[in-house]
Amino acid sequence: MLARDQRTPFSEWWWTVDKLLLAAIIALMLAGIILSLAASPPVATRIGLDPFHFFSRHVMFLLPSFMVLIAVSFMSPKAIRRSALLVFVVSIVLIVATLAFGPEVKGSRRWITMLGVNIQASESAKPAFVVMAAWLFAESTKRPEMPATSMAIVLLLMVVSLLVMEPDFGQTMLLLMVWGALFFIGGMRMIWVAGLAGAAGAGLFGAYLLVPHVAGRIKRFMNPASGDTFQVDTAMEAFWNGGWFGLGPGEGIAKRSLPDSHTDFVFAVAAEEFGIILCLALVALFAFVVIRTLLRAYRSEDMFSRFAASGLAILFGVQAAINMAVNLQLIPAKGMTLPFISYGGSSIVSLAYGVGMMLALTRLRPRTEVESMNDATTARSYA
Template sequence: MKQLIKNLKGDKVIWSFVALLALFSFMPVFSASSNLAYLGHGTGNTLGYLVKHLAHICIGFLIIYLVHKIPYHYFRGISKIALPVVWLLLAYTLVKGTVIAGANASRWIQIPFVGITFQTSTLASLVLFLYVARYLSKNRSEPIDFKASLKELWGPVFVTLAMILPANFSTTALIFSMVIMLVFVGKYPIKFTALIIGSAIVLFAFFILIAKAFPDSRFFSRVSTWGSRIENFTTDKPDEDDYQIEKAKIAIASGKIYGLGPGKSVQKNFLPQSSSDFIYAIIVEEYGLIGGLGVLGLYLLLFFRFVIASHKASTLFGKLVVVGLGFPMIFQAMINMAVAVELLPVTGQTLPLISSGGSSIWMTCFALGIIISVTKKEDEIIEEQKEAAKREEALQRVIDQQLASELEDVPEQDGDGNLEQTHSIEDKAANPMEAVFGK
């Protein structure tokens, strides 16, 4: 175990918080999967879901370990190459995306031969944030030209978002918000950013108009769902989403201060998506307000650690990578918790590292691996500086000892020979490297 810990480079605090969140996730997932275990005339045994979640977490930590070994600056070039590949995957997902429970939810693709579904938008967001960080960190001798940035920066951003939007509005809005935050941190001109935001609003309104004109098209089938969710959030009209929110609020109210206890949730048997989208409600029901605030505190501490890691990064690309990959993770957690307490409409965002799921956990771990790689590089620089300082200190001690011994050998009587000896010592003092190592 000690040897394994020694092999974990980078920020140990980030490692610790990630491990705590992952370890805590097992009890809520094990408990909240009961409704899934009963679906389709199941036996109600949740052990299989626990083992599946364990496999996802183990693979996730393996991803973190392998990725954190890669120097983070390699991802500058990888992002540019990977972006066209992501576009192909998103296009394929729109056309051939997996249908879940009979509904058109083209967000997943089936990986051949292994039977695993993969949400391509999670990979797209990661690659896009790296690409934006790469653009913003390029050395520029002249001010940013807006027309050039439209082609190099905003063109790829809008192409990616346009492929995600028809199936997943909440993810599109989250990615766009994080890109705006990233360009702000990267000192992209604010007046240009305002133009982009205005253009995005106009384009989205145009998309809605087209969706209204062609309501039967499968590419626009989710638009009515978005509208109904917003309407349900602002009115008292009964709907399936209202049912989810009501059950989530009952679960949170039942938890009170200390909770009902691990595995004793009642609403997990009635709340849809209790092990993923609404797992925070089950956490509060079983562990109370203390448990809910504890989870929130862990995410906030992880956020502050990301801020520190970004501040310590020696390169602009490293700073932007930590911001671009770390902050969306925390904001996604905040959105998930806000939905559970009805501060936001239902969005379908999972709780990172805690909710059950494969691709979401793996992409989160991939992002964490890159962030830790940034902190590992800074640790290596600090260690090199410490080693250099130790070598200089050791060399200076050897020089001082050699000069002291030479001074002790000086004869006390006066004469020509004494003058020669004095000159010899002065010569050695003038060239200490020769005094230690010889000519």
């Protein structure tokens, strides 16, 4: 056992990190391994690959992702700001490169291949964007004379414009919701929040009028008879088939025909094979991670840590909620991975980076350390 009086980086991390939060995240990762083994073999077999192709790649991505998570959780808030800026700049460059050179798949350019690896730069941009926006909102509360809110709006418009050009309206709506939540947490007036919501609604209506595949998904959701709803219908059947306790590991039927059973609809596979009980346990784990992080963030004396941890928790929770809602046919179909459960290299690594920052920002820190950080910021503002 590590003694509290030991002054090594690992001992300091161990006694300050939120162990319950870390345990919940590890539990989600382990659940992802089990569900990947359950959901991915039929998909791989259908397209002529080794049955365990996606499972082995899921584990292969998960191992370095866990290392990234732990390494980032050692960082100080200052180091997190710097790393987020670097990741954000690199991600924006890669998104621009994707728009210019990436292959077009189903009318979208979202992936670029580098050194034999497919990269979706918008995934890494998400947590970095949230941290950058949180820093600007934190600065606006401490230094009203700084145009931090205007800079945050410019940052949002830049990212949203690039995502719409791909186009990726799901990620766009996700970032708008998180940015709006940070805007509200920052104490902005309700009229501004209402204006943001109105602008987002107008943007969605514009997409409905101008983008055929967005209009098609909304129409199919409102009127299933208007188009192909095979995937969502099969997912709902999986929930009915599984009942409370499931058909048993490997006994699922839906995964044999669902094209995206290992990604967008892995939650439905979990319901059919392991039952609604497991699905409720997953929901409880996601809710615990979000609520625990928000509570720890609320207790933080440092405004940047409070905003950044809150934003990352909301990003994590909303993404999970969107995926599960699509599986349950509560919202129009949208390709959004279930954090640490769905297959996806870029998604898992980016999630690990974001959750690592959550763990770092919610670590227990002496009051003197927080005060010295705030004093240093104040001193720079008057220098």
